[in-house]
Amino acid sequence: MSAFIPSFNHQQVEKKWQNFWYNSQAFQAKDFDTLPKYYNLVEFPYPSGAGMHVGHIRAYSSLEVISRKRRMEGYNVLFPIGFDAFGLPTENYAIKNKIHPRIVTDNNIKVFTEQLKATGFSFDFNRVVDTTDPDYYKWTQWIFLKMYEKGLVYKSTTFVNFCPDCKVVLSNEESQGGQCDRCGADVVQLEKDVWFLKITDYAGKLLTGLNDFESTSRIRTEQENWIGHSEGAYISFKLSAHQDYIKVFTTRPDTIYGATFMVIAPEHPLLETYKTEILNHEEIHDYQEQSKRKTEFERIQLNKDKTGVRIQGIEAINPLTNQAIPIFISDYVVITYGTGAIMAVPGHDERDYEFAKKYQLNIIEVIQGGDISQAAFTDTETGILVNSGIINGLSVKDAKKTIIQYLVENKIGSSSVQYKMKDWAFNRQRYWGEPIPIIYCDDCGVVPVPYEELPVTLPMVEHFEPTDTGESPLAKIESFTKCTCPKCGKPARRETDTMPQWAGSSWYYLRYMDPSNPLEFASKDKLKYWGQVDWYNGGMEHVTRHLIYSRFWNQFLNDQGLVPHSEPYKKRTAQGLILGEDGEKMSKSRGNIVNPMEIITEYGADTLRVFILFIGDYEMATPWNDAGLKGARRFLDKLWRLQEKVTDNNHYSDSLESIIHKTIKGVSEDIEQMKFNTAISKLMIAVNEATSSEIITKKDLETLTVLTYPFAPHIASEIFESLGHQESLVTTPWPTYDEALLVDKQVTIVINVNGKIRDKMIVNLNTSQADLEKKALSLEKIQVHIQGQTIKKIIVVPNKLVNIVV
RNA sequence: GCGGGUAUGGCGAAAUUGGCAGACGCGCUAGACUUAGGAUCUAGUUCCUAGUGAGUGCAGGUUCAAGUCCUGUUACCCGCACCA
Numbered sequence: 004m005s006a007f008i009p010s011f012n013h014q015q016v017e018k019k020w021q022n023f024w025y026n027s028q029a030f031q032a033k034d035f036d037t038l039p040k041y042y043n044l045v046e047f048p049y050p051s052g053a054g055m056h057v058g059h060i061r062a063y064s065s066l067e068v069i070s071r072k073r074r075m076e077g078y079n080v081l082f083p084i085g086f087d088a089f090g091l092p093t094e095n096y097a098i099k100n101k102i103h104p105r106i107v108t109d110n111n112i113k114v115f116t117e118q119l120k121a122t123g124f125s126f127d128f129n130r131v132v133d134t135t136d137p138d139y140y141k142w143t144q145w146i147f148l149k150m151y152e153k154g155l156v157y158k159s160t161t162f163v164n165f166c167p168d169c170k171v172v173l174s175n176e177e178s179q180g181g182q183c184d185r186c187g188a189d190v191v192q193l194e195k196d197v198w199f200l201k202i203t204d205y206a207g208k209l210l211t212g213l214n215d216f217e218s219t220s221r222i223r224t225e226q227e228n229w230i231g232h233s234e235g236a237y238i239s240f241k242l243s244a245h246q247d248y249i250k251v252f253t254t255r256p257d258t259i260y261g262a263t264f265m266v267i268a269p270e271h272p273l274l275e276t277y278k279t280e281i282l283n284h285e286e287i288h289d290y291q292e293q294s295k296r297k298t299e300f301e302r303i304q305l306n307k308d309k310t311g312v313r314i315q316g317i318e319a320i321n322p323l324t325n326q327a328i329p330i331f332i333s334d335y336v337v338i339t340y341g342t343g344a345i346m347a348v349p350g351h352d353e354r355d356y357e358f359a360k361k362y363q364l365n366i367i368e369v370i371q372g373g374d375i376s377q378a379a380f381t382d383t384e385t386g387i388l389v390n391s392g393i394i395n396g397l398s399v400k401d402a403k404k405t406i407i408q409y410l411v412e413n414k415i416g417s418s419s420v421q422y423k424m425k426d427w428a429f430n431r432q433r434y435w436g437e438p439i440p441i442i443y444c445d446d447c448g449v450v451p452v453p454y455e456e457l458p459v460t461l462p463m464v465e466h467f468e469p470t471d472t473g474e475s476p477l478a479k480i481e482s483f484t485k486c487t488c489p490k491c492g493k494p495a496r497r498e499t500d501t502m503p504q505w506a507g508s509s510w511y512y513l514r515y516m517d518p519s520n521p522l523e524f525a526s527k528d529k530l531k532y533w534g535q536v537d538w539y540n541g542g543m544e545h546v547t548r549h550l551i552y553s554r555f556w557n558q559f560l561n562d563q564g565l566v567p568h569s570e571p572y573k574k575r576t577a578q579g580l581i582l583g584e585d586g587e588k589m590s591k592s593r594g595n596i597v598n599p600m601e602i603i604t605e606y607g608a609d610t611l612r613v614f615i616l617f618i619g620d621y622e623m624a625t626p627w628n629d630a631g632l633k634g635a636r637r638f639l640d641k642l643w644r645l646q647e648k649v650t651d652n653n654h655y656s657d658s659l660e661s662i663i664h665k666t667i668k669g670v671s672e673d674i675e676q677m678k679f680n681t682a683i684s685k686l687m688i689a690v691n692e693a694t695s696s697e698i699i700t701k702k703d704l705e706t707l708t709v710l711t712y713p714f715a716p717h718i719a720s721e722i723f724e725s726l727g728h729q730e731s732l733v734t735t736p737w738p739t740y741d742e743a744l745l746v747d748k749q750v751t752i753v754i755n756v757n758g759k760i761r762d763k764m765i766v767n768l769n770t771s772q773a774d775l776e777k778k779a780l781s782l783e784k785i786q787v788h789i790q791g792q793t794i795k796k797i798i799v800v801p802n803k804l805v806n807i808v809v
Numbered sequence: 810g811c812g813g814g815u816a817u818g819g820c821g822a823a824a825u826u827g828g829c830a831g832a833c834g835c836g837c838u839a840g841a842c843u844u845a846g847g848a849u850c851u852a853g854u855u856c857c858u859a860g861u862g863a864g865u866g867c868a869g870g871u872u873c874a875a876g877u878c879c880u881g882u883u884a885c886c887c888g889c890a891c892c893a
Contacts, residue, residue: 618822623814631820681824
């Protein structure tokens with residue numbers, strides 16, 4: 004049978020199926036359905052004016068394939084999408100073009116939605132959330148107030164990371180490496196009045212929670228490093244002339260007998276307390292001013308050369324040696340970690356050693372094993388304590404225990420755990436963000452907005468530029484700021500700062516479960532039904548930002564009994580970057596950006612999807628290659644042309660049966676392991692095989708089509724329909740394979756002589772070892788190689804090889 | 810400095826438990842069909858000095874057999890970084 008099949012018209016076919024899917028709600032997730040649920044989550048996009056990027060397609064395609072497959076496997080799949088739409092790019096664009104950010108956002112969301120649909124993603128578009136919608140950010144504010152109620156929100160005037168270009172305060176997570184996350188400008192330290200979320204209260208839980216969270220080691224270790232857990236002790240050093248103490252944190256209490264001086268941070272409060280007694284107060288003050296001006300970048304760059312000033316007039320007492328020791332200030336000790344003060348043990352800490360050398364301070368060996376005249380000895384495994392009174396002769400491990408016990412008994416210290424992670428600076432002096440729901444009253448002070456008055460909506464204003472005074476643009480809008488105190492009813496003012504970009508994304512995965520609930524952020528029943536996100540895929544760049552933040556919010560909500568699980572995500576994976584054709588990161592300035600919409604027009608969405616998943620290992624960065632698109636398109640064209648010679652038969656053809664079963668197994672397994680490149684390669688092999696086969700049955704083509712569907716759903720749906728199916732592929736069962744048919748009846752045996760391949764032979768499966776040996780030795784090519792030599796040994800691996808050692 | 814990762818043809822990349830290195834795709838070469846080909850099809854394509862040759866960043870080792878295991882080493886990428 005041969006029929007005339009017109010060539011594959013991607014534009015027509017893709018439009019047809021997109022209309023069908025989206026009009027028929029084919030991907031609607033059903034609350035409380037009896038089918039088992041499966042929740043796939045991808046990081047919702049920031050709807051920028053540039054529209055979709057090929058990176059978005061790579062990021063979503065993995066769980067797109069998994070979602071399509073899961074529906075066929077009988078799951079009730081929740082695969083939602085939404086928009087993380089507050090933030091600076093929109094705001095800056097709006098200012099530049101004098102268009103209100105609301106309008107800019109709405110337009111961008113509209114364009115983005117069209118592009119997502121043009122790619123054929125199987126998102127449930129009924130559940131779209133938009134973080135800038137008052138119905139959404141009402142609940143962002145609500146959760147903020149819950150945290151306030153539970154003491155996890157505080158305001159403090161401290162030095163914070165500030166981006167001079169964006170004119171906003173940045174959290175620690177947003178200023179990694181001393182640079183602004185968004186614009187790359189050097190961050191400066193400014194003293195500001197800032198709202199903080201006490202994420203550090205959850206540091207321990209965020210760390211242990213990683214045990215219930217399946218992810219790759221790089222995802223896990225990045226979070227571990229960021230949280231930065233370390234165990235040690237607090238020790239109080241008495242001042243020689245006062246009943247007052249300097250408290251230090253150390254991970255090496257065992258080295259206390261070697262503590263010959265102390266260092267405190269330039270911001271340490273002691274300097275203010277004993278101002279009058281410090282003889283060189285001016286010198287100290289100069290140093291404080293100097294370090295204040297340093298950016299993070301400068302501190303890192305200049306870290307080779309330690310600076311500091313000795314405080315004249317005050318000394319401390321080492322509680323174990325009872326010796327008076329000098330106190331220095333130096334910016335190698337930071338106020339934000341530990342207690343902002345250290346006991347310096349130059350013999351066994353490289354930084355202290357360097358400092359001691361520079362200022363010619365006493366260096367005492369308290370752990371044997373190194374040569375402290377050359378360098379600090381920091382090995383904790385082999386050393387034995389010396390010159391150390393009550394802990395002499397002990398190992399480092401035992402000495403730590405003993406000394407902590409002593410410190411506790413004498414009330415001069417205790418064991419302690421510290422984290423590197425810092426509290427989350429949670430406000431921006433910009434317009435396009437969630438207003439912080441706080442009111443200032445002259446009589447009552449800081450008063451939270453009552454829950455029933457939420458949301459505090461952003462006023463529609465004409466001017467939304469940031470001010471030069473560092474105040475939010477909202478501060479100038481009287482209709483917004485003027486309010487009455489909820490407590491006493493007197494006139495009061497609203498907080499005019501807004502929340503940072505990461506606020507809305509910290510709980511969006513919960514809203515998807517119940518996206519339009521006006522009474523709760525999500526109903527208990529729905530939270531329970533959908534449970535945890537089964538699989539979350541996103542970018543590596545969010546691992547120490549959004550991923551930490553959202554786990555924090557979820558753990559908090561769980562502690563309040565508001566969500567059923569402590570960890571929001573069961574499993575997290577991350578896609579690699581798509582680089583430009585030049586191997587560099589895609590960027591406007593390099594001019595190497597690939598526009599996915601142009602490719603969809605020219606080659607079709609199916610081709611683009613297949614190519615992006617075929618391009619390389621999903622988790623690794625890989626360069627774009629325009630030419631490679633053709634290969635993906637050729638594969639789809641070949642599949643399409645199989646229709647020309649299909650015979651009406653509901654069994655696999657003899658010649659293809661085995662390879663089809665192998666393909667089902669291979670593709671199924673590869674998809675689960677995110678090895679999409681090899682899954683597609685296996686499909687290509689099967690399609691090539693079918694192309695060169697005399698006969699191909701309806702059943703052959705059907706199975707190949709179904710297997711291709713998660714990758715290229717439009718063309719697959721069209722072929723499936725033309726094979727006579729009324730029902731769509733969306734819930735067609737995923738094919739199964741027969742183990743017995745995976746094994747070939749004949750196998751190729753490789754024959755080695757001394758480990759080198761000399762010949763091959765085809766034999767029946769499970770030929771006996773003796774037969775294999777006999778056959779191998781009789782081969783002509785083998786005879787040539789063993790002639791005149793004695794055979795020492797013959798190794799036979801059944802169904803694999805024969806190795807003759809001579 | 811610490812932590813994680815990578816290294817394989819002209820290019821993107823494959824390779825259960827150690828068992829045919831380079832699957833699949835791009836590109837390239839030759840041919841077929843064609844008014845035409847940047848369409849399609851067929852054949853070939855790791856390298857060279859063409860052998861009883863060499864070959865998975867480099868140097869060793871274990872083994873009948875190593876991309877895979879062990880020891881050492883180099884380069885690049887990512888994250889953190891004076892964190893006491």
